[in-house]
Amino acid sequence: MKFTASINVMPLKEILDPQGKAVTRSMENLGLSEILEVRIGKHITLTVDAPDEESARKKVDEACKKLLANLIMESYEFELEAQLS
């Protein structure tokens, strides 16, 4: 059975996000001063092949911990959805 995972990896709140800060300033320069507190992370989609949702969840969690997120600086969250075959 195949599942689609949608994963968000974001810089931890305690950690400076220089890219987000730069974009926040650029918004002001573009006349969009109503836009504040920009934070930029990664959005990852993938397909996972697993017998059930429980084991799909474990695989995605392992992928996040081993490769997709750096847990010292980032946090992650994800949603799973079964693919219609």
Add this chain to the structure above:
Amino acid sequence: MKFTASINVMPLKEILDPQGKAVTRSMENLGLSEILEVRIGKHITLTVDAPDEESARKKVDEACKKLLANLIMESYEFELEAQLS
């Protein structure tokens, strides 16, 4: 009134995603061969100050078009949520 926007910017389906391809291959090397078709984009959160949801939506749309997404190579989608003051 303040709203939080959660924006996903992804490479268009027709466009190669070399970073995603590299990560898909790395999954196999890490023993996670059940993980396929990795695509990597950006997840952006921001605060927008606007009188109502309609105008907040317009501001975020403008920010995406002008700065956050490159519409030649990427598509975007977002959700808005009112912040409790």
